[in-house]
Amino acid sequence: MGDSGLLSLPKGRPAWVVASALALVAALGVATAWRRRRARRALVRVGTVSGLFIYPVKSCRGVAVKQAEMTPLGLACGDLRDRHWLVIKEDGHKVTAREEPRMVLISLTCENGYLTLSAPEMKDLHVPAKLSPENPVQNCRVFGFDIQGRDCGEEAAQWITAFLNSHPYRLVHFELNMVPRNSKDIMEPFQPSDKIAYPDCSPVMVLSETSVEELNSRLEKEVQIRNFRPNIVVTGCGPHEEDTWDELVIGSAKMKSVMACPRCILTTVDPDTGIMDRKEPLDTLKSYRQCDPSEQHIYRSHPLFGWYFGVAKTGTLQVGDPVYKIIG
Known part of the structure; x- marks a missing residue:
């Protein structure tokens, strides 16, 4: 045996033979170390998926689904994609339930290629899930960053404006050939690979x-x-x-932990009435869910509730799936 304990090399061999043998030894060592690391990593069940929700129009009511695809931009089910539609002002700035709490009363369904919006005392609005390329593309502004959206037309604009009854608004749709926003530009803990359409900052919240x-x-x-x-x-x-x-594995999807979800006044909007309380549950959360002082540069005074994840691997997940964390 030579000093490596793996191979002995006869004297007089050409240099390329010696080099090849040493390369083989190194490769075997790397492969063995990789297998040992993989062996140390294990899946441990930590829970079960009891609900999956997609919010097609930002700040409007969510859609409960039994099964979803984890895409690079978050959850999708058929034509429904998470926060891929957005209400904007005429100047392109986003509108959310922080400004218009009654947005949470707008519910959605999707069938036969049409997104149907319903709201109290309003006739249903039917919007094509795939818009005509003749519809203009709007330049939108979401939390200080530019992003595009294709205008959903005059009927949609009039419907949204009539229901909210405050300012002229329009509805736009993010299409998959458009450039998404970078989560890391909004919140530093995200990875450069984390991308979003119109969510606040994260593709997934658990x-x-x-x-x-x-x-x-x-x-x-x-x-x-x-x-x-x-x-x-x-x-x-x-x-x-x-x-x-x-790190989480659910179905064939994999997610990577990023940061806690900092909570704002939107949590005080009653999802059944559209009335903003402005106090609870936010005040109570502030009493026991504040960040560590070392993280105040990230969270400031926002209480933390729920957790943001990035998409590490796309796949399919469904209600009832076991939730595994990766350890090791």
Whole structure:
């Protein structure tokens, strides 16, 4: 045996033979180390998916689905894609339920290539999921960053404007050939690969049922999971256990933990009435869900509730799927 303990090399061999043998030894060592690292990494079940939600129009009511595709830009189900439609002012600036709380009363369905918007005392609005290329492309402004959207037409604009009854608004659609926003430009902890259409900053938000239950135990008037607009709801874990999950595997999709979800006044909008309370549950969350002082440059005074994830691997997931965290 030579010094490597793996190969002995007869004297007098050409230099290229020696070099090849040494390269083989190195490759074997790398492969062995890789296998050992893989062996140390394991899947541990931490819960079960109890709900999947897509919010096609930003700030409007979510759509509960049984199965979804995890795309690079978040959840999708058929023509429904998460936060791929946006209400804007005539100058292109985004409009959300922070400014127009009654947006949460607009519900959506999708069938036969049409997105149907419904709202109290309004006739249904039918918008093609795929718009004509003759519809103009609008330059939009979302949290200080530019992004495009194809205008959904005059009928949609009049419908949104009539329901909200405050300012002239338009509806636009992000198409997959358009350039998405970079999550990292908005919040530093994200990776350069994390991309979004019209969400605040993250392609995926995960929340556990028990986190909401613990919050409700502190409130005089209980709130719903819908107040927090998660994409993936998990049951079978402890309160705020989602804070500790680094990498998740659900179905054939894989996600990478990024940061906590900082909460704002939108959580105080009642999803059934569209009335903004401005106090709860935000005030109670501030009493026990503040960040560590070392992270105030990221979260400032926002309380933390739920967790943002980036998309590490696209795939399919469904309600009832086990949720695994990767350890090792």
